[in-house]
Amino acid sequence: MTFLTTSCAGCSAPVALDMSCLLVAVVKDDEVPGRLAYICPACRELRCEFVSMANVTALLAAGGTAMHVDFRLPELVHQTSGPPLTADDLIDFHAELTTADGPETLFGGDRGAQ
């Protein structure tokens, strides 16, 4: 097990926290976006602290749990053509997946061809 040793921001007790008990978050568009949350084993209060993005990365790599990571998603650059899928299309697709031939027939039996 890996532990983070720190001082509780509330009661100042030195604590050793199992990395699996830490919640790490990135708050989008915040001036200091990194957050660390844990329950102090000494005072049993939920503590939230600011952490640098470098420490967010290190905490996640060491086994901290990502509570909510909100990175901006890239814009959709590939526009599809054709009409949008309907409920009937999904029902037909499900029926094709459950046929005896399986989904191979949906792709012409040669899934590697483009």
Ligand SMILES: [Zn+2]
């Ligand atoms: Zn405490």
